[in-house]
Amino acid sequence: xxxxxxxxxxxxxxxxxxxxxxxxxxxxxxxxxxxxxxxxxxxxxxxxxxxxxxxxxxxxxxxxxxxxxxxxxxxxxxxxxxxxxxxxxxxxxxxxxxxxxxxxxxxxxxxxxx
Amino acid sequence: xxxxxxxxxxxxxxxxxxxxxxxxxxxxxxxxxxxxxxxxxxxxxxxxxxxxxxxxxxxxxxxxxxxxxxxxxxxxxxxxxxxxxxxxxxxxxxxxxxxxxxxxxxxxxxxxxx
Numbered sequence: 001x002x003x004x005x006x007x008x009x010x011x012x013x014x015x016x017x018x019x020x021x022x023x024x025x026x027x028x029x030x031x032x033x034x035x036x037x038x039x040x041x042x043x044x045x046x047x048x049x050x051x052x053x054x055x056x057x058x059x060x061x062x063x064x065x066x067x068x069x070x071x072x073x074x075x076x077x078x079x080x081x082x083x084x085x086x087x088x089x090x091x092x093x094x095x096x097x098x099x100x101x102x103x104x105x106x107x108x109x110x111x112x113x114x
Numbered sequence: 115x116x117x118x119x120x121x122x123x124x125x126x127x128x129x130x131x132x133x134x135x136x137x138x139x140x141x142x143x144x145x146x147x148x149x150x151x152x153x154x155x156x157x158x159x160x161x162x163x164x165x166x167x168x169x170x171x172x173x174x175x176x177x178x179x180x181x182x183x184x185x186x187x188x189x190x191x192x193x194x195x196x197x198x199x200x201x202x203x204x205x206x207x208x209x210x211x212x213x214x215x216x217x218x219x220x221x222x223x224x225x226x227x228x
Binding site for chain 1: 118120145147154155156157158159162172204206208215216217218219220221222
């Protein structure tokens with residue numbers, strides 16, 4: 001079956017530091033890959049996505065590249081801000097799985113200090 | 115504005131009582147989903163529905179029930195059979211059943227069993 005593994009958190013950085021959150025996946029087909037962000041007490045918002053190998057998703061300074069050879073979709077940002085503090089979820093869906101359901105990683109809590 | 119609404123935001127229930135969580139969307143999306151989120155964990159799929167009058171069990175359906183009588187509404191009932199119902203519940207939807215589609219999430223309902 002499908003699975004997503006994220007680096008363990010929590011992650012604490014100073015403002016303007018470089019961020020990497022690792023994500024690797026296992027899937028039977030050719031999945032679409034997503035990063036969602038959750039701010040305290042809220043639902044999830046799509047941060048970025050990639051639907052095929054070598055695609056790069058980007059949004060708000062965050063980037064992630066779909067690497068089929070390493071089954072990875074690592075999230076990066078060159079300079080984090082205090083407002084980036086949130087929980088980040090890596091997720092996948094694929095055509096082999098009924099209902100286009102998402103499989104999530106466990107989430108990584110990011111705290112950015114001023 | 116289009117979106118997904120969940121009500122109430124906070125819900126308290128006595129042990130042994132059933133409770134229904136509301137999820138409404140005005141996005142004209144076909145598929146809807148219910149997830150459960152526990153502290154420090156990813157989201158787990160409870161139920162999903164791809165079309166009106168049809169729904170499928172997810173990974174943790176025991177103790178829950180749903181209905182899909184209208185396209186815009188997908189209520190979730192947490193029954194007394196659910197052994198550990200205290201959690202954050204998230205509803206989501208996608209435009210159709212294409213696996214590349216982004217899921218849109220509601221703001222969530224936090225259920226606490228007293």
